[in-house]
Amino acid sequence: MAKAQPGENCFYQGRMMKQEELANLLNSLSTQIESRLSQFNLKSKYTHEDIKSDVFLLVQRLIASGRLELHLDVDGELLLVRIKGDLREPIINPRAWLRTVAFNYIRGLHREHKRFLDITSEKWESSLSIGQSNVVPFPRHTHPMQYIENLELREKIKQLPDEDSEILELFYFKKLSYAEISSHLECKGYPRYTEGNIRQKKFRALKKLRQLYL
Structure with missing residues (x-):
């Protein structure tokens, strides 16, 4: 290297x-x-x-x-x-x-x-x-937050762990509510999350996304 x-x-x-x-x-x-x-x-x-x-x-x-x-x-x-x-x-x-x-x-x-x-x-x-x-x-x-819909950020979101990437994708691009995100994830085999869980996970995913810019 x-x-x-x-x-x-x-x-x-x-x-x-x-x-x-x-x-x-x-x-x-x-x-x-x-x-x-x-x-x-x-x-x-x-x-x-x-x-x-x-x-x-x-x-x-x-x-x-x-x-x-x-x-x-x-x-x-x-x-x-x-x-x-x-x-x-x-x-x-x-x-x-x-x-x-x-x-x-x-x-x-x-x-x-x-x-x-x-x-x-x-x-x-x-x-x-x-x-x-x-x-x-x-x-x-x-x-x-229409400005988040650009290729650079979307590519960085894809670099996150699957669950984090999925939550940000559903929230910012699919415009789903926390309850809808919870249902969507459950259908894909994830545990049953409350809306509060999804909010916290979204916050943690954004912190990880921020780290990609540091």
Whole structure:
């Protein structure tokens, strides 16, 4: 096996340090994220760990698409640079920026759940009676994390253990609820899991997915 060159070691160590610092900044927002989830009545559906994991993945997508760069200053503090064409705009306060991203994400979750609750039974019946029985215009489990649906993340999800990969696939791409995921897994021979079990397993799978970026 070829040995990694010194420059390569420095590159990967630097990348790991940046990702760890990003995770630390998100962890420092846990209390504020919990408060915002309570404000929008979402604590029964999401935890601060769910939100932090999703925002972490969003940042990875922005980096992969060339719209964001992460750097460390001489003191080891994280610096974020927003890329707009030929313009490079430093984000003065990365923690405040991440907080804004997290809060906007929670607000988006609230809008999606509210839209779901506003759908009347008449709308459901009319939607399902137009001859498209396999197409539901208002998904039962709507998740605004559309940015996770890209090839890079999907490939990394496939690198996870089978059960973890299955849960993330069903949650993010098939839009299944925790109860539906539990039933699906049971049909495939997995033990009978409660919705709480699935939530925890999804959280642990996201932590493993995060490690693939470190």
